[in-house]
Structures are given as structure tokens and as C-alpha cells.
Amino acid sequence: MSKLNVDQKTIKDLFQDKRADFLIPDYQRPYAWGETECQTLWDDIFSFAIPDEGRTEFDSNSEYFLGPIVTFKNSVSKMEVIDGQQRLTTLMLLLRAFYEKFGHMQDKASVATKQNIEKCIWKTDEFGEPDMSALKIDSEVATDKDKDEFLEILKTGVVKPGQKSRYAANYRFFQNCIDDFLAKYPTYFAYLPTRIMNNCILLPIEAESQDTALRIFSTLNDRGMPLSDSDIFKAQFYKYYSDIGKKDLFIKQWKDLEELTESIFHPLNGTPMDELFTRYMYYIRAKQGIKSSTTEALRKFYEKDNYTLLKREDTFNDLITLAHFWEDVINQDKDRFSQRILRRLFVLNYAPNGMWTYVVSVFFMQNRDSEGLLDEDQFYRFLSKITGFIWTYAVTNPGVNALRTPVYAEMVSIVNSQPVTFVDFKFEADKVQSMFANFTFNNSRPITKSMLAWWAFQDDDQELFPLETVLEIEHIYARNRYDKDKSLTDVKNLEALGNKALLEKRINIRAADYRFEDKIKYYQGFVNSRNQKKEGTRNHELHHLSETLTDFTEKDILDRTEEIMAKFLDYLRENGLLK
Structure with a gap:
């Protein structure tokens, strides 16, 4: 003792x-x-x-x-x-x-x-x-x-x-x-x-x-500044690398890794390094065949068998490789990823929850080649499929906890080199259509922005936004327009998907006027009285609407909502997600 x-x-x-x-x-x-x-x-x-x-x-x-x-x-x-x-x-x-x-x-x-x-x-x-x-x-x-x-x-x-x-x-x-x-x-x-x-x-x-x-x-806290989980893990790595005579190398690599994670991860809880360890944990869980929807606390997971996982050189190397993958995702690296992959990743950044980052981490760790690269077609199909599944599940089975059961099972399939199918969780087209039709896509629900991001990039002409772009939800038919002229037969149509689009924050502030004809110049861009050029939106659909319409009516809302829903069902069908 x-x-x-x-x-x-x-x-x-x-x-x-x-x-x-x-x-x-x-x-x-x-x-x-x-x-x-x-x-x-x-x-x-x-x-x-x-x-x-x-x-x-x-x-x-x-x-x-x-x-x-x-x-x-x-x-x-x-x-x-x-x-x-x-x-x-x-x-x-x-x-x-x-x-x-x-x-x-x-x-x-x-x-x-x-x-x-x-x-x-x-x-x-x-x-x-x-x-x-x-x-x-x-x-x-x-x-x-x-x-x-x-x-x-x-x-x-x-x-x-x-x-x-x-x-x-x-x-x-x-x-x-x-x-x-x-x-x-x-x-x-x-x-x-x-x-x-x-x-x-x-x-x-x-x-x-x-x-x-x-x-x-582990049972004590410093005065408001407890060590993070990753600090504990660092001590274990440090001891291991000291024993094999690589202490100085480890110290430098850890410092570099900390700086890297701080630049790419911004978790709501824990440190950026904790986030990296979390993403890697899901890969190890899958390798261990764990499908349970109950997830252990991070420290509990890594401390098993006297921190055996942290006493291996390949674990630390894996963490470095995984961090660099996410660095390239965040930086929209065109050398690593094609445009169609970057478009899918951009949309996933608007996912209704963070589960996608875990399953993508598992996919990358399992399928990377010796240079850390992924097969283009395989990765694209995978990203398309998880997008459709996660988006639909957010409406039909709301809550991230519900998503764990199907996603954890697919993580195990991934590490066993099996295709992602969600075979036991496919959707019925009629049920999906009914639930989406009755779902209120208000701005407070993350899935609303998710759907609008997905829809924007169904347009092949939609250019990639930088990830740091702040996009807000634009009501094309403005809410204060209804307050003034009551020109909708059903006020619920204000919150329909067909009335919403993603718009850069700087333009969304300016385009708040209730008349569509007044929004047009903001969508397209204009030169002000001081001869200053104000750039228009990079949302291709809004730019197109401003060039082809003089007004945006209730019929346009209904038609656009129907089009979005029809295209989304086609998307699920194309990705093998419907029964």
C-alpha cells in the first residue's frame, strides 16, 4: 500500500x-x-x-x-x-x-x-x-x-x-x-x-x-485551475518517453501539438488537447468493438490498465497525425482535399451536433494511407452518407444521445473495413416527408442552419465560403414585412425552410428592410454615396433570386420549401438511406 x-x-x-x-x-x-x-x-x-x-x-x-x-x-x-x-x-x-x-x-x-x-x-x-x-x-x-x-x-x-x-x-x-x-x-x-x-x-x-x-x-482540484485530462495524459507520456531516452523530443512535440490544437479546436468544455484525445478515443473504442451508447469520461477511458494506451509511441504519433488532419480540414487545404470534399466538409461544420467529428476521425484513422491521405471517392461517399443520416436523425430522433446507437455501431464497422450503411436504421420516405413537413424550423434549432447549409451546396455553382465566415439565417420574406402588410395567408410560412437562406452577417444586418426590392441591392452588392463598393452575398442562390425576381411571395416560399424537401429525399435515396 x-x-x-x-x-x-x-x-x-x-x-x-x-x-x-x-x-x-x-x-x-x-x-x-x-x-x-x-x-x-x-x-x-x-x-x-x-x-x-x-x-x-x-x-x-x-x-x-x-x-x-x-x-x-x-x-x-x-x-x-x-x-x-x-x-x-x-x-x-x-x-x-x-x-x-x-x-x-x-x-x-x-x-x-x-x-x-x-x-x-x-x-x-x-x-x-x-x-x-x-x-x-x-x-x-x-x-x-x-x-x-x-x-x-x-x-x-x-x-x-x-x-x-x-x-x-x-x-x-x-x-x-x-x-x-x-x-x-x-x-x-x-x-x-x-x-x-x-x-x-x-x-x-x-x-x-x-x-x-x-x-x-485525480480527486483534488487546484484553486480554480485544476489540471486538465490531457495534463494527466502528458505526465504519463512524459514518463514513458523519459524511460526510452526521448524526453526532449517528446517535450518539443507536445508543445507543438498544444499550439496546434489551440489554433484549431475551440471546445465548449475542456481544453483543445482534451478535444483531440476525445476524437482519438472514439477510434480506439471502435477498435475495441465497443458499441455501447454509454461513453466513459475521458480520463476513465485512458487510465485503464495503468494508462497502457499512453505508454506506446504509436499512440502519440497517431494523435499528431489526427491533429494535422483536422488542421487541414479547418484550413480548407486544397492540396489535401478536392473541392467536392471541401464542400461536404463545410456543410458538416453546420451539423446539428458534434458527432460527425468523431465518426470522421474514426474513418480517417482507419482508412488513411502511408502518407495520411484518403481515397477521394470513398471519402466523398462517406461524407455524403453521414450528412444525410445525421441531418434526418436530428428531426426524426432529436437529441445527440439518440444518435449514439447507430453511429457507434458504424464506427465499429469502419475499423473492420466494412462500408457505412446504417442498414438497421434506414428511413421510410413517407415518414421523413411527414415529419419534415410538420417540423418547425425556427432559428433556435441547430438543424435549421444545417439544412440551409446543405441546400446552399446542392447548387453546383455555390463557391466555398471560408470557415471563419459568420453566416446568419436570412428571412427572404422579412418578418417585419408581415407585421406591416399581413400579405401571408399563413404566418407559419415565415419560418418555413423555403423562406430562409444563409447570408453573411454583414449583409444580413443591412438587408433587414421588409421589401424584397430593397434587399436586391444588398444581395447583389452596390456602390454607396461615398463611392465605396459594398460586396454582395456569396450565396449563389440569393444572388440568382435577386437577378430573376422583383418580389418574393408566399407562393415562392411554398414552392422553394417543396423543392428543398424533394431534393433532400432524393439525396437520402441516392445515399442508400431510405428503405
């Missing part, structure tokens, strides 16, 4: 301990606290240490708990920090900012406080004198380009004018807080840092190994 040393300590006791030699290892992420977190810390400890702004007597036996610090002693006897990096780093910056203010103060309390801070920041010799060249904390964070700035601030107490790192910003913040405090409460000045050191409590948890420390960490 693993042994733990757990004993709550004051900041003074922990930092002044002769064994205190903290190392923030290279697999940790960069320092992330900003002014908000520092302000919270300052407010909390100030309220605790100077109760009622000095009007209430301080209880010397009181304690304020700051949280845990999880470490293990590594092979060179340093206390490697697994959890608590943000808190530990910030406390060091705070103490250093206080220390700088005691430079010329000679009263007994100030001298004693200064000496106590010295022994918290610097190692001491055998006579108890601080060695100003030996800090009690070091950082080797591979992806933190500012770590040297942190160490320089601790050594010198000076922030140079050009330094803009979080370390520098937070140090300046604490300097300003201390200046304000000194001006307002000069008689309490020595008391605040003394009470912080003597009465603010940390819970150091020293594990006997990195594995034990990581297991402990």
Missing part, C-alpha cells in the same frame, strides 16, 4: 522546511492565474489577517486554509509539484513583493518579518543564512516561455518595463496592493505578511511516487 505524508502546515513551516525544494516539472502546463484569481486571494487573506479592517482583534490561533499541495520526491530529491502549482507560484510572488518593501525598514518587527520571508524564498546555509542565489522553487515547464522571467523576479524583486508575462503582471498587481495597504494601514504593515506566513494553512500531501501523486490529484 502506498505511503503518504499528510500534515497541514503553515506557509512558514512548509516553505522554511530544510527539505523544501519545489520543482514545477516540464510536463505541467504554464502558469495560468490572472488578476481575477490574485484579487480573490488578496481579498481573502486580507479579510482574514486584518479582520474588520483592523477594528477587530486578530485571533492568533485562527487559521485560513488555502488548499492542498500534492508532491512527490523525484530521483534528485526535489519535491515535484503535481497539484498546487498555481497557488504555490502565486504565494512566492506575493511574499517576494512584500520582501521588496522591507528593504530599508529597520524596526524590530520589519527586520524579523523580512528574515522570515527570506527563509521562505531562498535556501539557507548551515548557519541559517539565506543563499540569495538558491531559490526554493524552480520551473522546468516545457511549454512556458516565461518561466525564466518568474525565476528572475524572485531573485531580483524587479519587473522590467517590457515584461508582460502573467508572472510580471501578477507581481505588479501585488506590489500595487501592498502600496495601497502600506499607505492606508502603516501600523499594520508587518502584521499582514506575518499572519499570512503563520496562520494561512496549506495541506502538503507528499506521495512516494509520481503514480500515487497523480491518483491523489
